[in-house]
Every structure is written in C-alpha cells, then in structure tokens.
Amino acid sequence: xxxxxxxxxxxxxxxxxxxxxxxxxxxxxxxxxxxxxxxxxxxxxxxxxxxxxxxxxxxxxxxxxxxxxxxxxxxxxxxxxxxxxxxxxxxxxxxxxxxxxxxxxxxxxxxxxxxxxxxxxxxxxxxxxxxxxxxxxxxxxxxxxxxxxxxxxxxxxxxxxxxxxxxxxxxxxxxxxxxxxxxxxxxxxxxxxxxxxxxxxxxxxxxxxxxxxxxxxxxxxxxxxxxxxxxxxxxxxxxxxxxxxxxxxxxxxxxxxxxxxxxx
Amino acid sequence: xxxxxxxxxxxxxxxxxxxxxxxxxxxxxxxxxxxxxxxxxxxxxxxxxxxxxxxxxxxxxxxxxxxxxxxxxxxxxxxxxxxxxxxxxxxxxxxxxxxxxxxxxxxxxxxxxxxxxxxxxxxxxxxxxxxxxxxxxxxxxxxxxxxxxxxxxxxxxxxxxxxxxxxxxxxxxxxxxxxxxxxxxxxxxxxxxxxxxxxxxxxxxxxxxxxxxxxxxxxxxxxxxxxxxxxxxxxxxxxxxxxxxxxxxxxxxxxxxxxxxxxxxxxxxxxxxxxxxxxxxxxxxxxxxxxxxxxxxxxxxxxxxxxxxxxxxxxxxxxxxxxxxxxxxxxxxxxxxxxxxxxxx
Numbered sequence: 001x002x003x004x005x006x007x008x009x010x011x012x013x014x015x016x017x018x019x020x021x022x023x024x025x026x027x028x029x030x031x032x033x034x035x036x037x038x039x040x041x042x043x044x045x046x047x048x049x050x051x052x053x054x055x056x057x058x059x060x061x062x063x064x065x066x067x068x069x070x071x072x073x074x075x076x077x078x079x080x081x082x083x084x085x086x087x088x089x090x091x092x093x094x095x096x097x098x099x100x101x102x103x104x105x106x107x108x109x110x111x112x113x114x115x116x117x118x119x120x121x122x123x124x125x126x127x128x129x130x131x132x133x134x135x136x137x138x139x140x141x142x143x144x145x146x147x148x149x150x151x152x153x154x155x156x157x158x159x160x161x162x163x164x165x166x167x168x169x170x171x172x173x174x175x176x177x178x179x180x181x182x183x184x185x186x187x188x189x190x191x192x193x194x195x196x197x198x199x200x201x202x203x204x205x206x207x208x209x210x211x212x213x214x215x216x217x218x219x220x221x222x223x224x225x226x227x228x229x230x231x232x233x234x235x236x237x238x239x240x241x242x243x244x245x246x247x248x249x250x251x252x253x254x255x256x257x258x259x260x261x262x263x264x
Numbered sequence: 265x266x267x268x269x270x271x272x273x274x275x276x277x278x279x280x281x282x283x284x285x286x287x288x289x290x291x292x293x294x295x296x297x298x299x300x301x302x303x304x305x306x307x308x309x310x311x312x313x314x315x316x317x318x319x320x321x322x323x324x325x326x327x328x329x330x331x332x333x334x335x336x337x338x339x340x341x342x343x344x345x346x347x348x349x350x351x352x353x354x355x356x357x358x359x360x361x362x363x364x365x366x367x368x369x370x371x372x373x374x375x376x377x378x379x380x381x382x383x384x385x386x387x388x389x390x391x392x393x394x395x396x397x398x399x400x401x402x403x404x405x406x407x408x409x410x411x412x413x414x415x416x417x418x419x420x421x422x423x424x425x426x427x428x429x430x431x432x433x434x435x436x437x438x439x440x441x442x443x444x445x446x447x448x449x450x451x452x453x454x455x456x457x458x459x460x461x462x463x464x465x466x467x468x469x470x471x472x473x474x475x476x477x478x479x480x481x482x483x484x485x486x487x488x489x490x491x492x493x494x495x496x497x498x499x500x501x502x503x504x505x506x507x508x509x510x511x512x513x514x515x516x517x518x519x520x521x522x523x524x525x526x527x528x529x530x531x532x533x534x535x536x537x538x539x540x541x542x543x544x545x546x547x548x549x550x551x552x553x554x555x556x557x558x559x560x561x562x563x564x565x566x567x568x569x570x571x572x573x574x575x576x577x578x579x580x581x582x583x584x585x586x587x588x589x590x591x592x593x594x595x596x597x598x599x600x601x602x603x604x605x606x607x608x609x
Contacts, residue, residue, distance in 0.1 A: 162349040165314075165349065167351075168316070168335075168337045169336055169342070170337075170363035170413075171366055171367060171414070173335075181351055184351075184354075187353065
C-alpha cells in the first residue's frame with residue numbers, strides 16, 4: 001500500500017526532477033541538475049522563505065487561537081461539544097476554492113464586512129481588504145483552524161481537570177493556572193500540532209492566488225504554475241522535491257530541539 | 265470563633281440535592297473525617313469549602329471571615345486531590361515550590377522551604393526526581409508537601425489514600441495523623457473507609473444522602489450510632505428487630521434481652537449490637553437460643569453466624585474467648601444490655 005501509493009509516486013517525481021525539459025513539448029529522460037540550479041536564485045529563495053514564513057505564521061496563529069478555544073470546548077457539556085465538533089468538521093469539508101471566494105467576497109469593497117462597519121458608524125466608507133497579506137493569512141487560518149482544533153481536542157479532553165483545580169488551590173488565578181499548568185503539561189501536543197498545521201499550510205496554493213498579490217504567492221503556487229501552465233514538469237518536480245526536503249528537515253529539527261529540551 | 269464554620273450549606277445540581285442544609289463547626293486544629301458512601305455529598309461539600317463549587321445556599325466562614333464568595337485562589341488552604349494532580353511537567357521540587365513561585369518568593373526562599381517540606385514528609389533529597397518515577401506512597405507525600413507549602417490554616421484531603429495498597433494505606437494514615445498533630449492544622453479528610461476515619465479523626469462526620477447523620481468522636485460514633493445508617497456504615501454490626509412486651513422489656517427473636525428496657529412509648533424499633541459484643545454460651549445459660557449456621561475462622565478472630573428462630577446474628581471472638589462450637593450446634597446468645605443501642609427509627 002505504502003509503496004504503491006506513496007513511495008512510487010514520490011520516486012517518479014524525484015526522477016522527473018532530473019529530466020530534461022523539451023521546449024514546447026514535455027520532457028525526455030536524462031540526468032541533469034539544471035532544474036535545481038534554476039531556483040538557486042534570489043527570486044526562488046525569497047519565495048521559499050516567504051512560503052515557510054507564511055506556513056509557520058499560520059501554524060502559530062492557529063495554535064494560539066485554537067488551543068484556548070479547544071480547552072474551553074473540552075470543558076463544556078458533552079452535547080454542546082458534539083455540536084461544535086460537527087460544525088468544525090463541516091468547515092473542514094469546504095474546499096479551498098469555496099473558502100477563497102467566500103473570503104474574497106467578505107473582504108471586497110462592494111459587499112464586504114467593511115460595509116457593516118460603515119453601517120455601524122465605525123468607518124467612513126467601505127474599503128477593499130484584499131488582495132493583501134492579511135487576507136491571505138485570514139483565509140489560510142480559517143482553513144487550518146478546524147484541523148488544528150480537531151488535532152488538539154483528544155489531548156485536551158483527556159487532560160486531568162484536577163490539574164487546573166490543584167493549581168487554583170495553590171493560589172493561581174484561572175488564567176494563570178491555564179498558562180503555567182495546562183500549556184506546559186501539553187507542550188509536546190502543542191509542538192506536534194504546530195508541525196502538522198505547518199505542513200498542512202505549506203500545501204495551500206489557491207488561497208494565496210485568490211486573496212494575495214503576486215508577492216504573496218507561495219512555492220506551491222509556483223509549482224502549480226510551472227506544472228500546469230508552463231508545462232515544465234521537471235522544474236515543478238524539482239521545486240516540489242526541494243519543498244518536501246526543506247519542510248521535512250524543518251520538522252526534524254523541531255523534533256530534535258523538543259527532544260533535547262525534554263532530556264535537559 | 266477560629267476554625268471552620270459551615271452554615272446551612274445546600275448544593276443543588278438541577279433538581280438533585282447533593283448537599284442538603286449542612287451545618288458544621290470545626291474548631292481550630294481539629295482533624296475531621298467526612299465519612300459516607302459514594303454519592304453522599306461529602307466530596308461536593310469539601311469542594312465547596314475549597315471554592316471549587318459554589319453553594320446554592322449557606323455560608324462558609326473561616327476564622328470568622330465569610331469566604332463564601334471568595335474565589336479558590338484567594339482562600340488560604342491546602343488541598344490534596346484523589347488523583348494527587350501533580351504537575352507532570354515539573355519535578356518534585358518544582359511541584360512543591362509552585363505555590364511559592366507564583367507568589368514571587370525568592371529562589372533561595374523556595375529552595376529552603378522545599379528542603380524543609382521534603383524532610384517533613386520524609387523524602388529528603390528527592391527534589392530533582394520526576395513525579396512519574398516515584399512510588400505511589402512517595403507521590404502521596406509530594407502532594408501533601410505541596411499542599412502545605414504555604415503553611416495554610418486549613419488542610420483538605422479528598423480520598424487521599426484510596427490509590428495506595430492496604431498496607432501502605434494503614435501506614436500513611438498513622439503518618440498523616442502524626443503530621444497533623446505536629447503542625448496543629450485544621451484538617452478535613454473525605455473518605456469512605458471507616459478504618460481510616462477511626463485511625464485519624466478527632467471528629468467523624470457521617471454523611472448519607474446529602475445530610476449529616478452524626479457528628480461525634482470516632483469511638484462515640486462506633487459505640488453510640490445515631491441511627492441504623494450510621495451503625496451499619498461504621499464497622500460491621502448486627503441490626504436486630506426489637507419489640508417491647510407489656511412490661512416494657514426488649515424482646516429479640518421471641519426472647520427477652522436481660523436488663524434491657526425499651527424507651528418509653530416505643531413498641532417496635534431496630535437495635536444495633538457489634539459482633540464482638542455478642543457472646544455465645546451453652547444453650548442453658550442464656551435467654552436467647554440459636555443454631556450455628558457457619559463458622560469463619562480467620563486465625564486472629566473467629567466469626568460465628570447464628571440463626572435465632574429466623575433472625576441472623578454474627579458473633580466475633582478471639583480464638584481464646586470462643587467456645588468450641590461447630591455448624592449445627594445449639595448455642596445460647598448473650599446480648600449485654602450496655603452494648604445494645606436501640607436506634608431512633
């Protein structure tokens with residue numbers, strides 16, 4: 001199973017990344033490094049850096065928002081929890097396209113949320129909130145947040161509620177008890193969730209195009225562009241391989257740091 | 265007054281009344297055991313004293329100060345939870361120092377206090393261990409040390425020893441009592457183990473169905489239970505139906521109990537007599553007779569089950585006191601009047 005559905009496609013992609021591109025056609029088998037050489041330029045370096053930064057930011061924002069939310073959720077009535085979880089699952093079932101266009105409407109000048117603020121007297125006139133970095137970030141956080149919550153939920157639901165009560169009997173206010181008991185007790189879960197959301201966000205290629213300007217395009221966007229519109233399969237494959245390697249090594253590095261901290 | 269006073273505390277969960285109009289006053293330095301079957305409201309009562317639950321009605325007063333509306337972290341007490349609730353991300357010293365740390369005490373002060381407490385609970389030098397690597401008894405001691413770190417005026421424990429094996433539990437009971445006497449701290453322990461209560465408490469509060477059934481020193485509760493519920497819950501007992509004859513004498517299983525009179529105006533009641541107070545004699549030496557149905561020889565004590573004309577009774581004796589009887593023997597049953605407690609119905 002793993003070999004057929006994971007190792008083989010990935011192997012083919014690695015192989016293709018070394019092939020020679022046929023201008024105006026497809027590609028011919030070869031073994032050249034030109035595809036990799038091509039993005040050792042400031043432009044692709046910048047795009048890669050931006051992609052990693054964006055995915056990291058999405059992951060951090062998602063966990064910062066999602067962790068307290070999930071904590072509160074896990075303290076609610078069982079039935080209320082189920083309603084929330086079903087609602088979150090249904091958001092997860094929305095495709096990137098729908099999320100993208102929904103937010104582009106919400107952020108638009110003609111029909112967007114700023115019209116509500118104008119109606120409420122908080123703003124002078126409606127403005128367009130997109131395209132822009134904030135719009136890209138909002139869309140991607142919206143997409144990844146249900147995923148974050150569902151990953152965090154089991155650990156928080158299992159957390160012994162008396163830990164928090166114990167902290168309170170020892171003189172910690174509820175907020176303080178949350179920060180220095182619940183958060184550190186679940187440090188490993190939080191780290192694992194950040195990594196998972198990071199990888200999830202790295203693969204997003206539609207939202208940056210719909211909600212952002214070209215400078216907000218991620219490596220995934222460029223890969224799509226090369227593979228589908230430029231028909232440059234070898235270059236797209238090379239970028240994809242590179243992206244996988246970079247994100248894997250980042251994940252590995254994070255785990256390594258986590259392990260060293262736990263050992264110390 | 266100094267100490268803890270509960271004034272008609274009631275707690276409702278929806279339509280269920282968990283704690284029903286409980287009043288109690290615990291003098292400074294007293295060791296109280298709240299005893300009762302599960303679901304009797306004892307843990308809820310303890311959690312209200314801790315501020316983890318809010319009473320539906322009533323007042324909680326500590327040393328003359330009304331703390332009913334005071335949030336948990338501003339009340340001055342230490343608490344040991346049933347699960348112990350040691351913080352998994354901190355080592356032993358970190359756990360014990362937690363209340364000191366969040367109050368911003370200096371590191372030197374924290375270290376000195378942790379060492380002092382570790383010595384107090386007999387775990388010197390274990391500060392840098394992880395809680396997960398300790399034995400059950402050691403974790404228990406860490407939880408106690410952490411709860412006492414700020415030298416609180418009130419010490420609450422919720423079924424603190426229930427996770428330990430029987431032998432360790434007995435040892436910890438003695439230790440906990442000695443610790444409490446050394447510190448002179450007002451202590452409330454919730455337990456369903458009556459042996460625990462007998463070992464440790466100055467005062468036993470027996471609870472049933474959300475109400476206090478009896479508050480008295482342990483031996484008083486044992487010797488003079490207020491009602492059948494208390495008698496049955498504290499230790500084992502024989503609950504016998506008793507009737508008054510025309511002369512006011514108490515009749516059990518059709519025969520009069522020598523020297524035992526029924527309270528005036530009561531014709532039928534239930535009487536409690538402890539198995540160790542039931543003496544077996546030859547059939548000719550007693551007014552009540554019965555037949556032995558089973559003998560349980562436990563070595564240290566021997567339990568003899570006797571059927572008295574349809575009413576079962578158990579007698580417990582040491583091997584030395586026990587008359588040689590076997591199943592099927594006819595015996596006389598002596599119920600000393602001073603050990604019979606006719607219970608309020």
